[in-house]
Amino acid sequence: MNFEQVQECAAFVREKHQGEMPKIAMVLGSGLNSMADAMENATILSYEDLPGFPEPTVEGHAGRMLIGELGGKPVICMQGRAHAYEGHEPEKLGFATRTLWALGVETLVLTNAAGSLREEAGPGSLMAITDHINFSGINPLVGVNDDRIGPRFPDVSEAWNKELTGTLKACAADLGIVLHEGVYIMAKGPNFETPAEIRAFRTMGADAVGMSTVPECLVARHCGMKVVGVSSITNLAAGMQGELTHHETMEYGAIAAVNLEKLLRAFVAKIA
Numbered sequence: 001m002n003f004e005q006v007q008e009c010a011a012f013v014r015e016k017h018q019g020e021m022p023k024i025a026m027v028l029g030s031g032l033n034s035m036a037d038a039m040e041n042a043t044i045l046s047y048e049d050l051p052g053f054p055e056p057t058v059e060g061h062a063g064r065m066l067i068g069e070l071g072g073k074p075v076i077c078m079q080g081r082a083h084a085y086e087g088h089e090p091e092k093l094g095f096a097t098r099t100l101w102a103l104g105v106e107t108l109v110l111t112n113a114a115g116s117l118r119e120e121a122g123p124g125s126l127m128a129i130t131d132h133i134n135f136s137g138i139n140p141l142v143g144v145n146d147d148r149i150g151p152r153f154p155d156v157s158e159a160w161n162k163e164l165t166g167t168l169k170a171c172a173a174d175l176g177i178v179l180h181e182g183v184y185i186m187a188k189g190p191n192f193e194t195p196a197e198i199r200a201f202r203t204m205g206a207d208a209v210g211m212s213t214v215p216e217c218l219v220a221r222h223c224g225m226k227v228v229g230v231s232s233i234t235n236l237a238a239g240m241q242g243e244l245t246h247h248e249t250m251e252y253g254a255i256a257a258v259n260l261e262k263l264l265r266a267f268v269a270k271i272a
């Protein structure tokens with residue numbers, strides 16, 4: 001993924017959206033599509049039309065970039081994302097994030113659907129991501145480094161911005177929404193985990209598990225964007241409940257989306 005390709009994609013977006021370019025972008029995970037419907041005055045671009053973009057294939061991911069407003073505040077909403085389990089090259093998983101950077105986005109809000117490793121954070125609840133474990137075996141930053149984008153060895157000791165996470169917590173408290181906090185571990189998928197893997201992940205310090213988000217966070221930190229994240233808990237992880245299905249991910253994702261939408265609205269209003 002080179003600098004020029006990213007710039008070319010950003011130029012295409014700027015041509016389609018001549019207005020002000022938002023400084024905040026949000027990536028919506030599985031079951032969180034309704035957030036995009038809440039966008040006002042949006043320029044809507046399909047990922048398939050964006051040069052260089054990998055196309056998502058999973059059900060529940062529409063694959064659209066919406067540049068508009070949420071509660072009157074400028075924001076870019078990324079509806080759907082590319083996943084490692086779809087077979088994309090690792091570096092492709094950072095293309096959308098780098099395009100946002102090239103557009104001048106400074107703050108990236110990452111959301112996802114995740115399984116909970118903690119009984120008290122059940123399906124339908126929300127968890128702020130305080131840190132992550134990259135257990136996916138892939139890294140989008142592998143390859144020749146382009147110093148125009150970021151350093152060879154980026155520091156990720158504060159991958160998830162503490163101040164913004166604090167703002168998110170304050171917004172949740174104001175709204176009376178329970179916001180758990182925890183460490184997100186990324187597994188590559190596409191299978192859900194085994195109960196033994198979940199026990200191992202718990203020992204490692206993970207609180208939630210999913211198949212996305214970490215590549216975007218790494219790419220965003222590499223180029224200096226601030227990152228904040230929320231998992232919508234769609235199920236208790238393998239071995240903690242019955243069978244796991246994508247249908248359930250969609251169903252509980254929709255339930256969590258109601259609170260997540262309120263939370264993100266308040267968050268954007270506060271920081272925009």
Ligand code: HPA
Nearest residue numbers: 113114115209210211237
């Ligand atoms: N594991 C991995 N990814 C997920 C899960 C899970 O339990 N739930 C939603 N996405």
